[in-house]
Amino acid sequence: MGQHSQFGLLKQHRFAPFFWTQFLGAFNDNVFKTALLTILTYNTLEWTKLDIGLLNNLIPGLFILPFVLFSATAGQLADKFEKGVMARRVKLLEIFIMLIAAYGWWNHQLWLLIAAVAGMGIHSTLFGPVKYAYLPQHLQKDELIGGNGLIEMGTFVGILAGEILGAMLVVHQPWGLQLVATGTIIVAVLGYIASLRIPYSPAPEPALPVSWNPLSETVRNIRFSKKNRPVFLSLMGNSWFWFYGAIILAQFPQYAKNYLHGDHSVFVLLLTFFSFGIGTGSLACEKLSGHKIEIGLVPFGAIGLSVFGFDLYLSSNTYMNTQIVDLWGFLQQAGAVHILADIVMIGVFGGLYIVPLFALIQTRCDPAHLSRTIAGMNILNALFMVVASLAAMLMLKQGFTIPQIFMATAMLNAVVALYIFSLVPEFLMRFIAWLLIHTVHQVRTVNAERIPAEGAGILVCNHVSYMDAIVIMACSPRPIRFVMDHQIFKIPFLSWIFRTAKAIPIAPAKEDPWLTEKSYVDIAQALHEGELVCIFPEGKLTSTGDINQFRGGVMKILERSPVPVYPMALRGLWGSFFTRDQGNPFERAFRRGPFSRLELVVGEVMQPSQVSPIVLQEKVTQLRGNWR
Template sequence: MSQSSQFSLLSQRRFGPFFWTQFFGAFNDNLFKTALMVILAYDALSWTTLDASTITNLIPGLFILPYVVFSATAGQLADKFEKAGLARFVKWMELVIMAIAAAGWMTHTLWLLVAAVVGMGIHSTLFGPVKYAYLPQQLKPEELVGGNGLIEMGTFVGILLGEILGAVLIVHKPFGVELVAGATIAVSIFGLIASYRVPRTPAPEPDLKVSLNFVAESFRNLNFSRKNRPVFLAMLGNSWFWFYGALILAQFPVYSKDFLHGDHSVFVLLLTVFSVGIGTGSLLCERLSGHKIEIGLVPFGSIGLSLFGIDLYFASNAYANTQIVDALAFVSQAGVPRILIDIVMIGVFGGFFIVPLFALIQTRCDPKHISRTIAGMNILNALFMVAAAGLAIVLLGQGFTIPQLFLITAILNALVAAYIFSLVPEFLMRFLAWILIQTVHRVKVVDGERIPAEGAAVLVCNHVSYVDAIVIVAASPRPIRFVMDHKIFKMPLMGWLFRTAKAIPIASAKDDPFLMERAFVDIAQALHEGDLVCIFPEGKLTRTGQISEFKGGIAKIVARSKVPVIPLALRGLWGHLLSHRNGHLFERAFKAGLRSRLSLAVGLPVAPEDATPELLQQKVQDLRGKWK
């Protein structure tokens, strides 16, 4: 899918109306919340006796509290009922809530506004499972990354514009509250109109019985998701991002006012650069991922979140201005470009982090349970965001500064990311593969769609270098169990990498007959569980560049497990730094030059009864051709 086709989804009825329904919802949420937080941050005494820092952390907490209570029910409703009808119901609900909020604005009644905050939290809770379950039903698998990127971009652009308009309208004298009340009702109507263009999307499980016991259903959802380890850890990663983002964003009103000494326009500027960063990162995901679901971007995103979060602490402490300034005067202050770059890059890397996680959850969970899986994720999101609000209130109450809060969050992010990636090594493997093909090599995959997206199969490939497995991982739509020479597991870095990736060690009958037999048992078990298994039938790296004789192990594998065999051929790796080509190490390192061309050709599946070593060797040879 080309970059232009990503945006062409906006012109199609299966995506465009839903995009605008989501956009106006995010826009209105944040127009209303931002107007309320700005008026309470800059004119708190007219509305409440609570401390400004407390109230700006409390309002986001109240908004996401309904996610804890109602997410389980929302997930059941989204699986049971047709999604376009649910979207229209939620939009009518939004219109009613904004009418209640308008009464609060006009009568200067804070409790009505707080009730509307909770109401919009319920509105968003009901729409969340619909939003992410709708996309896999309407988009093709190759469109999911682009579609999720557009939804995330639209969400954060909506957030940005809502926050800007809310911050601008509320301080407009003398009709600020009237303008906010009218604008929120008008935006609700726009969203309602868009929802009536959303095409009918059938319920995946219309016979589902909805349980009103939200506590039991919440635990049931989470327990079901835990059975799928990669999906559950992706849910945790997603929730951690919302912890990080909620903690950072909630500080912006007070950070801009009390630390940066800016007026409300400085607050708007910070929101603008952050939201532009998120939108940019979300849209870049499709290009950087090669138009497929590339979870290797997730570790890349987490690295950026920590690095730029840490630098934001140092950049903030270097800020010396003590005079009240507007946005124009603020950007001319010493050190401000660094602060703004840090904030925008936190947004960009946040986009890299979140979009692939959404796509992974959508494609790897049970299709009949997708809305309830999203609901379970929303429960976790809510708990993490409540924890973020609580942590911020406690730390600020203990005398920590907001920049110190940024530093603590960035360090926590590094620790959490390291923990998650140690539990799911696929993230790390995909990251290394992505780095390899983005920085060192240009890899062209020929007929990559022949690698099955589901079901057991054996991949056989020529063996040229120590990075062969990483190149193959980069081309595969799913994890692969590699069968590797046991000696590789003794290498410090490579051994750890392949052990964490659940590679299967094998030895020759001469070296270790027990290990050889155990390897065949492990291979059969992996295939029985529906995994992809890749072997290099030559048994060793080539020392001549030519394909050596395929050993008989492949015949033993397919005799035990009747699965298709898919031939692969690596081209262009002979002469790589980690190959056995003759020549000085330094000479090999630079022989191909930066961004050298590689290719991985994928052949047609071979039936297990036909998969002899001789036939497979010939097919790999034909795929490779003369290009070593």
């Protein structure tokens, strides 16, 4: 995989204009919404005689409503039209909406401003499917994690900066309303200017007939997504994150005021730390995943969301201050740092959870249906957020304190995560593999970009330990079907891992000829379907550290399926706890120490006509070198 930095994308024409278009849109949404909510909260009587509590719930609801009503249509439009054109039209709509809002600001027309809120909801609804469908068209697979991380970071920074600036500008005397009116128009124009430089992004399905019935199209999209189980459950997992986040964030205003006894600056501090955590976690995904789509980070993120959500409940109960404090006064209170650390870590693990899910959806969904799939996800997100609001209201009605709501949400997250990962064990299996190579071992890959991103192929590797397949699995950018000795399926924990990975058991023909033949049929079927298959031609673990003689199984596979062959070598594993080294295993483990180094080296591709067991053994031996 390339060792590029994700920040380099911000200098590139294929990413930077789109990033700034998205950032400015999120920023402007929140400048406008926060300014409106702030002025209504502090100067209600100058604007309306309606109940302020009603308006505070109506305005966010009107912003979310278009996601439910128009996401299905937006997804179809994003699949039908070129995405640069779509982005520019959406930005022109934003300018028009902000002009209407400016008239409302200048003339104290509340209902024009509320209509503009609904208009900005439509603007975000139309842009959502474009946003996530654009990235796979312009980024390589090993850039998707970094690109999604930057988008998520930019979105949350834009939200936070917009909320702070909106609240500050609108109360400025005597020009607060005029500053907001002019500022939002300027930002909308800047967003349009940025969109002009978005490169050409062809429509995946230009002949698509648009269905204007949102209900039937939503049902059709979700049914289509359900055919791809990992994608559908990733959509549900994504929506669950918005459920979790909506409950937590919705409590922050009252939590800051009634439990931390802080003023408005304390509430802003909580939002700042949460957004900083989301941004940090999103950006960390590229480093932790090794520039590939690593869905093993999703269970890691889910664990962190539950652990630190529960710890926020504990730290809140130890906070003893009862005096009203500002930001600096709050920071001096015992337990304040602990609370802020919990909020940051919830954000960090939220970023680790959400970014790989987006990347998985983008790469495993049918490209011609991606925008509509994202649109369906946006509808689910909106519905989950509504349910989150109802759940929080129900808990408050039942007498839950806000810290208890944090605890209940964390525990519910653990239950939901276990359920999702039990339905698609690939998430949990990849987490175990990722954990292994980031704790017990430090794995370095050499020329791993030679592993094909798509299409059938046979990976051939030396067999050193019981962990070989897990190490290779963790280093690969895509799933691999391993051909394993049937005896290993009798080892309880390893059996679960390899069955989950859809490994193909094989036995010597003398021992079980039926299983041998079935293995070759299953291998041929996997290759026919364009999958990667990995075999260990030695047929058994080395007991000396040297490479055993390669057998002829690979030739039988190539007779049925003449596909490219990729020689690989593991080096540095010999002598570890899971090898057949005759020494004391605990002494070996102690001698090697924690975080022992090992490497996976990938050789140049070989065509079927170049392959023989002798040649393959020579290639793998050369790749391994003297480091066993």
